[in-house]
Amino acid sequence: MRFRHADGSLVHLAYCTNVHPAEDLEGVIAQLDGCSSLVRKELDVRxxxxGLWLAHSLADRLAKSTVALNRLRRALDRNGLEVVTLNGFPYAGFHDRVVGKKVYTPDWTEPERLRYTLDLIDVLAKLMPRDAAYGSISTLPLAWRTPWSKERDAAARQAFDRIQVRLAQVETNTGRRIRVAVEPEPGCILEMVPQATHWLTPYAGPARIGLCLDTCHLAVQFEDPADSFATMAAAGVEVVKSQVSAALHVPDPGDAEARRLLEEFAEPKFLHQTREWGGPGVDNLDEVDQLSGRAAWRVHFHVPVHAQPRPPLTSTTGVLEDCLQHLVGGEHPLTQHLESETYTWSVLPDGPTNQQELAEGIAAELAWLRDRITGLGLEEVK
Structure with missing residues (x-):
C-alpha cells in the first residue's frame, strides 16, 4: 500500500513474504498467486x-536469468503486487523444522553473505517501480555475538565497503537508488540502536547504507523510542526501512497464568530471546528460569499487531505506535519503507490452519497499520 505524506513523499507499506516457506521460483510464484493475491483482495486495494524474501539460490538464479526474472515480474503484475524492499536477513532454510541460530549464517565475515546481498541488489534494481524514491534491502547485524574479534569486524567493514561501491555503480548505470539496511537484533553483535548507530556512523548522511529499525527488537531490549531516534539523528544515521512489528510482553512473570500461557509460545523452530526490565536476558524461552522474575519480560516473538495475546500477556503495540509517530508523523518521514514482519503465524498458539485464514490475518495487520498511518495525517493513495 502507498501513502502520501504532507510533504509530498511517498511512503510504502508492505508485508514480508518470509512468512511463506518456498525457496524456489515456482514456489514463490505460487505464493504470490495464492496468499498474496488473497491479502490484496481482502484489503480491497489496487x-x-x-517485501520479498528470496533464498540465496533463487536470488542467484534471478540475478543471472532474465527469463526467470521476467516470470517473477509477470506474477507480481498480474496479482497487483509491487516490490520496493527485500528481506535479505535469512540466507536459506527459514522454514526448516528448527531454524534457531542458523538464521545468522553466513555472517558478514563470509563471502557467501556478500555474494547474496550483491545478487539482491541486482534483482531489486530490476523489480522496483520507477516512481519509488529508492529500494531497500534489510540484512543481519553483522553476526551472532560470538565469536567476534577486531579481525572479523574489519572483514565485515570491508564487505560493506564493497556493497557501498556496488550501490553507487547500480545507481549510475540504472538510475535506481538501492539502499542496504542493517537490522539490530537481540543477541547479535549489533543488538541495540546505539551499537548499530556507532558502527554505521561512517555511512552517515544522505546514505546508501543505514539502519533497519525493527520495532519488535527495539521493544524487547526495552529501548526508549525517543532516545533511540535522538541517537540516530545526532549521528546522522538514517532509517532506511522499518519493520513495524510487536513483541510479546509479560507484565508479571510471577503470575502463574502468565507463565502457563507463555509455555505455549516456547516452540523449537525460532529463537525467542527474552529480556528482563532492568536486568539480564537469555537467548531463548526455555532458559527464562535463569531470570529473577521480579520485573517485566519481553520476548522476541513477533505477535500479530492487531490482536493482543490472551491476558495477562500483552504485546508491545504501544512501542510500535510510538515509533510510527517518530517515523512518519513528523514534518518529514524518517523512512519511506514500512514492512509488517509477523513471520510466526505457523507457530502461534491457535494460529491459522489454512491459506485463507493466513491471508485474513495478514490483511488484518495491514489494515490496523493503515489506520495508524492515516491517523498520523498521511493520505492513502488509492
Whole structure:
C-alpha cells in the first residue's frame, strides 16, 4: 500500500513474504498467486506491497536469468503486487523444522553473505517501480555475538565497503537508488540502536547504507523510542526501512497464568530471546528460569499487531505506535519503507490452519497499520 505524506513523499507499506516457506521460483510464484493475491483482495486495494524474501539460490538464479526474472515480474503484475524492499536477513532454510541460530549464517565475515546481498541488489534494481524514491534491502547485524574479534569486524567493514561501491555503480548505470539496511537484533553483535548507530556512523548522511529499525527488537531490549531516534539523528544515521512489528510482553512473570500461557509460545523452530526490565536476558524461552522474575519480560516473538495475546500477556503495540509517530508523523518521514514482519503465524498458539485464514490475518495487520498511518495525517493513495 502507498501513502502520501504532507510533504509530498511517498511512503510504502508492505508485508514480508518470509512468512511463506518456498525457496524456489515456482514456489514463490505460487505464493504470490495464492496468499498474496488473497491479502490484496481482502484489503480491497489496487496495489499491495510485498517485501520479498528470496533464498540465496533463487536470488542467484534471478540475478543471472532474465527469463526467470521476467516470470517473477509477470506474477507480481498480474496479482497487483509491487516490490520496493527485500528481506535479505535469512540466507536459506527459514522454514526448516528448527531454524534457531542458523538464521545468522553466513555472517558478514563470509563471502557467501556478500555474494547474496550483491545478487539482491541486482534483482531489486530490476523489480522496483520507477516512481519509488529508492529500494531497500534489510540484512543481519553483522553476526551472532560470538565469536567476534577486531579481525572479523574489519572483514565485515570491508564487505560493506564493497556493497557501498556496488550501490553507487547500480545507481549510475540504472538510475535506481538501492539502499542496504542493517537490522539490530537481540543477541547479535549489533543488538541495540546505539551499537548499530556507532558502527554505521561512517555511512552517515544522505546514505546508501543505514539502519533497519525493527520495532519488535527495539521493544524487547526495552529501548526508549525517543532516545533511540535522538541517537540516530545526532549521528546522522538514517532509517532506511522499518519493520513495524510487536513483541510479546509479560507484565508479571510471577503470575502463574502468565507463565502457563507463555509455555505455549516456547516452540523449537525460532529463537525467542527474552529480556528482563532492568536486568539480564537469555537467548531463548526455555532458559527464562535463569531470570529473577521480579520485573517485566519481553520476548522476541513477533505477535500479530492487531490482536493482543490472551491476558495477562500483552504485546508491545504501544512501542510500535510510538515509533510510527517518530517515523512518519513528523514534518518529514524518517523512512519511506514500512514492512509488517509477523513471520510466526505457523507457530502461534491457535494460529491459522489454512491459506485463507493466513491471508485474513495478514490483511488484518495491514489494515490496523493503515489506520495508524492515516491517523498520523498521511493520505492513502488509492
Amino acid at each position: 496495489v499491495l506491497g510485498v
